[in-house]
Amino acid sequence: xxxxxxxxxxxxxxxxxxxxxxxxxxxxxxxxxxxxxxxxxxxxxxxxxxxxxxxxxxxxxxxxxxxxxxxxxxxxxxxxxxxxxxxxxxxxxxxxxxxxxxxxxxxxxxxxxxxxxxxxxxxxxxxxxxxxxxxxxxxxxxxxxxxxxxxxxxxxxxxxxxxxxxxxxxxxxxxxxxxxxxxxxxxxxxxxxxxxxxxxxxxxxxxxxxxxxxxxxxxxxxxxxxxxxxxxxxxxxxxxxxxxxxxxxxxxxxxxxxxxxxxxxxxxxxxxxxxxxxxxxxxxxxxxxxxxxxxxxxxxxxxxxxxxxxxxxxxxxxxxxxxxxxxxxxxxxxxxxxxxxxxxxxxxxxxxxxxxxxxxxxxxxxxxxxxxxxxxxxxxxxxxxxxxxxxxxxxxxxxxxxxxxxxxxxxxxxxx
Numbered sequence: 001x002x003x004x005x006x007x008x009x010x011x012x013x014x015x016x017x018x019x020x021x022x023x024x025x026x027x028x029x030x031x032x033x034x035x036x037x038x039x040x041x042x043x044x045x046x047x048x049x050x051x052x053x054x055x056x057x058x059x060x061x062x063x064x065x066x067x068x069x070x071x072x073x074x075x076x077x078x079x080x081x082x083x084x085x086x087x088x089x090x091x092x093x094x095x096x097x098x099x100x101x102x103x104x105x106x107x108x109x110x111x112x113x114x115x116x117x118x119x120x121x122x123x124x125x126x127x128x129x130x131x132x133x134x135x136x137x138x139x140x141x142x143x144x145x146x147x148x149x150x151x152x153x154x155x156x157x158x159x160x161x162x163x164x165x166x167x168x169x170x171x172x173x174x175x176x177x178x179x180x181x182x183x184x185x186x187x188x189x190x191x192x193x194x195x196x197x198x199x200x201x202x203x204x205x206x207x208x209x210x211x212x213x214x215x216x217x218x219x220x221x222x223x224x225x226x227x228x229x230x231x232x233x234x235x236x237x238x239x240x241x242x243x244x245x246x247x248x249x250x251x252x253x254x255x256x257x258x259x260x261x262x263x264x265x266x267x268x269x270x271x272x273x274x275x276x277x278x279x280x281x282x283x284x285x286x287x288x289x290x291x292x293x294x295x296x297x298x299x300x301x302x303x304x305x306x307x308x309x310x311x312x313x314x315x316x317x318x319x320x321x322x323x324x325x326x327x328x329x330x331x332x333x334x335x336x337x338x339x340x341x342x343x344x345x346x347x348x349x350x351x352x353x354x355x356x357x358x359x360x361x362x363x364x365x366x367x368x369x370x371x372x373x374x375x376x377x378x379x380x381x382x383x384x385x386x387x388x389x390x391x392x393x394x395x396x397x398x399x400x401x402x403x404x405x406x407x408x409x410x411x412x413x414x415x416x
Contacts, residue, residue: 111126335370365400392407
């Protein structure tokens with residue numbers, strides 16, 4: 001099949017378009033899924049932090065608003081029971097119970113630059129949070145991330161403002177309950193100002209594991225997307241080949257054969273309306289071209305026969321050549337041209353025409369006979385033996401006994 005030199009095929013153009021599209025789609029899908037899963041992981045971590053902080057704040061509120069007022073009248077002589085009267089003590093105790101069951105889940109701290117309990121002493125990061133709350137009265141919470149040697153943590157912080165109940169323990173150390181002085185001493189955790197931010201609830205939730213899970217899920221999702229896109233690309237390629245390329249190749253081959261004067265090729269009906277419509281149009285064109293070529297070939301052929309009768313062998317050969325140019329697969333025309341060439345003495349060209357004609361009609365006895373006679377004319381009697389034998393056999397098969405007898409006489413006339 002003749003190809004247009006320098007022009008890309010439909011397949012190559014389709015693949016050059018599809019492959020970048022698949023890559024871009026896969027990358028975009030993977031990137032989107034990663035950010036979506038990361039966002040979900042962030043939200044999950046934040047929800048855990050909010051739940052814990054809300055629980056501990058609710059505990060403190062319950063102690064301050066309900067438990068302490070109920071216990072205060074029962075405690076005589078200025079005594080103090082931290083397990084019932086200290087909101088901080090109760091909240092920390094509940095947190096420790098949670099921490100024992102889930103040691104790697106959360107970190108809770110009432111971070112204070114000047115604490116009674118040194119376990120609550122704020123580090124530099126937490127001190128910065130307290131200072132931010134103290135400098136901005138409208139700031140209600142801080143959400144941020146913190147990188148530590150143990151990994152990345154999500155941090156949720158809310159301010160703690162002092163009130164009168166706080167100053168009972170954190171005001172003048174000499175006026176603090178004796179049990180507080182006994183447990184914590186008098187050197188730290190006192191002198192807090194009234195109605196000021198002196199501390200902060202700080203909840204830290206490990207985020208590294210959640211982020212790693214998001215990355216793993218994104219990779220798995222990317223693998224699924226890649227697999228789906230590969231399958232889709234393969235399916236599209238097969239569909240293109242079946243419903244477009246193969247029908248177009250068939251149409252091209254038929255059109256090429258028709259352009260060369262060969263009308264034997266048939267158009268294979270396509271499975272889609274567009275290609276089938278094109279095929280039907282080409283079939284009609286093929287019939288029209290074949291009909292026109294047949295008329296033109298007949299005209300040249302009849303002209304050649306007329307010229308032979310007039311004894312104009314050279315002109316007849318030219319007419320038969322023109323007829324052959326219109327329908328190159330006509331064994332009849334090649335036979336006539338071969339006879340004309342032989343008559344003009346060009347037996348080599350005649351032999352070539354006979355051999356080509358025999359490829360088209362291998363069971364034509366006249367072609368075998370003419371080939372044998374031309375070979376004998378060239379003096380190649382040994383080569384003529386096979387086509388003579390074949391001609392005799394074919395004449396006998398078709399009931400042309402007289403012709404078969406003539407061939408037999410030719411075979412007997414020489415000693416092969």
